[in-house]
Amino acid sequence: MDGGFNGENADSEQESSVVNTGRRCFVIMPFGVRTEPISGRTYDFDAVYNRLIEPVVRGLGIECIRSDKVSQAGMIHKEMIEYIVNSELAIVDITMGNPNVMYELGVRHTARRSGTVIIRDAGSNIPFNIAGMRAVDYTVPSGESPEEDDILAESQSLLESIISNSLDRRTQDSLVHTVVPGLNVALPAKVIATRARHLYPAAADKQFEIITGDIGNIDDVDAWVNPENTRMELARMHDASVSALIRYRGSYRDKRGHVTRDAVYGELRRVLGGRTWAGVEPGTVVTTPPGALRRSNGVKLLIHVAAHHGEPGKGYQLIKSFTNCVTNSLEAIDEYNSKFTTKMQSSSMIRSVLFPLFGNRGRSGSQQEVTSEIVETAHEYLLSWPDTKIARIGFLAYTDSDLEQVEIALKRTGLCRSKVCRNGKD
Structure with a gap:
């Protein structure tokens, strides 16, 4: 696992105004700046998280955790799987078709029949083996001009709408559960001790x-x-x-x-x-x-x-x-x-x-x-x-x-x- 986002760049005053609903979103995506070997195109995934995903998720009152933050020594795979399986919402960025991302998407689709939102950079290609799945296109401009702010706001609005729809309607979005109806591999429910x-x-x-x-x-x-x-x-x-x-x-x-x-x-x-x-x-x-x-x-x-x-x-x-x-x-x-x-x-x-x-x-x-x-x-x-x-x-x-x-x-x-x-x- 690589990356380096520390999650501490958010405005503390803004954070205090957000109502926490108790829901959790696990974000599966590459980290840092990556260059696609064939096209030579560069993607800044930290900017995608910081400017698009995290503000939208937090604005909905949902705890947002990116996969590079699961880093307890010796337990990374166990914790990763638990977050993938147990999080009510997962956002998966398939831009560049990163092998780790694709593996974790497969685990998520096996574990959960709904609550998975697939996103990608609007200029990237969808890997052929998941070409039939719906992916939300986004654009995160590198600058901060009024025109580019409008483009970013449009992507944020679309992502917010897709997340809200996924959580409210619980429409089945897993290919695995579509092919194998009735499959249930989720961890046992946890008893709530607190009244x-x-x-x-x-x-x-x-x-x-x-x-x-x-x-x-x-x-x-x-x-x-x-x-x-x-x-x-x-x-x-x-x-x-x-x-x-x-x-x-x-x-x-x-x-x-x-x-x-x-x-x-x-x-x-x-x-x-x-x-x-x-x-x-x-x-x-x-x-x-x-x-x-x-x-x-x-x-x-x-x-x-x-x-x-x-x-x-x-x-x-x-x-x-x-x-x-x-x-x-x-x-x-x-x-x-x-x-x-x-x-x-x-x-x-x-x-x-x-x-x-x-x-x-x-x-x-x-x-x-x-x-x-x-x-x-x-x-x-x-x-x-x-x-x-x-x-x-x-x-x-x-x-x-x-x-x-x-x-x-x-x-x-x-x-x-x-x-x-x-x-x-x-």
Whole structure:
């Protein structure tokens, strides 16, 4: 790896005015000044980075890292691959067809189905083996005359538009994933240990939230949605699922932690009555008291929604009409709130609800689409029923992948994050 850009030429006052979205862009390109052997043309790649790429990326609130900055002794290849695979956005400059650049582009296209922007100097040629891929032409003049500033500004505007479109739409841009649909080589999602609330105002007195961390640490949401199966069986207490955690945390236990009363399961059986073995129709909502979750987490109501359907030998799959689960859950809350008619009773109303990202585990390329439809359905509900007493709709982001998916989904609805509250506090 060569180069020498130190990344410290940016105006500190300008940097402080940029809102960091938590996104990261990894820039794959040659470094320094290079001369093409055949044409004899010279390219200043540091100028391309300093004047075009870095200002545009940083202006969008995205952390910008160029590949020559990954230089920890003995770990360069490991770090390089991790940045290529894990960065939400990658910009790849294929000017001159540098072998390192082409190799890293191949790794990126194998790892990510979207989020890769290929660029090149407008006067250069595209290597024949990627000639079918779209490359954004740029021009970075060597001078700083008004005419040349206009040319640079045009390239910056085009790059900004392409980046925004790539992040918002998530259109597949990888040849590898086009040829091999369903391929998934990404590193496992990382659990988010820190509890935080990412706030997205939606209306005068309404807002969406992304709540990160373990659901067991959340204590400021009135109602929790439990994505249950159509048999309404609840998971075993020690399973790794939201259903299992709700069942265990909702139970009453002795000093050794042993369950003395399986409260949530008992309430669900009681509400369903006889013939519980028959289950319910897909999308059906059953509400129950929260058991011990009222004391430990401040939960007022549990909303069990039949979001999964099981088949012998096939396991459980998300129902096709999964968006009905969102609508039906919100309708159930409004119906619950309707019985509180006096001002004195208003404190008992459900004003906030938490949705886990049900149904998106292991769905490969469709995970983003599932999350986007869940978020869009909730947004449509608020628009359709402005008088609802629900003021906060939260989505649980247990991993960095969850967080990225909900951020994209909310942005697609036109909502912008206002702030992040650490540890759940403003």
